[in-house]
Amino acid sequence: MTKTYGDCVYCGDEANSIDHIPAQSRRWYLEGKYEFLEVEACMDCNLMLSNKSYNTLYERKRFILQRLEERAREMKVRGTWTTDEIMKIEGHLRTQAMTDRANYEDLCNRLIYARYTTNEVREI
């Protein structure tokens, strides 16, 4: 039976993996120092976190927020085509422009979620 997931705790996208907090590879020497959590995450966020040394949900959410902000800055130039602009170009370039815009819009939605929810999580 396939396990079903909810939303990624970091970006709100569809989750398809479990993120371990702290990273599983680091838990052996963090026993007792941090609360061990398992949260649902999309593969993209999970891979960005990998075995990084962020040991709390808040630290991990801050890291993902920062990475999504960086990506948004990188993608903004290509992701903000207007429909009029897209209709003036043809063929492969039009397809590429539409893809870039859709990817940028997805990223912006993830970023909005990350901004909103990261501010709700505070270090205890």
Ligand SMILES: [Zn+2]
């Ligand atoms: Zn995610």
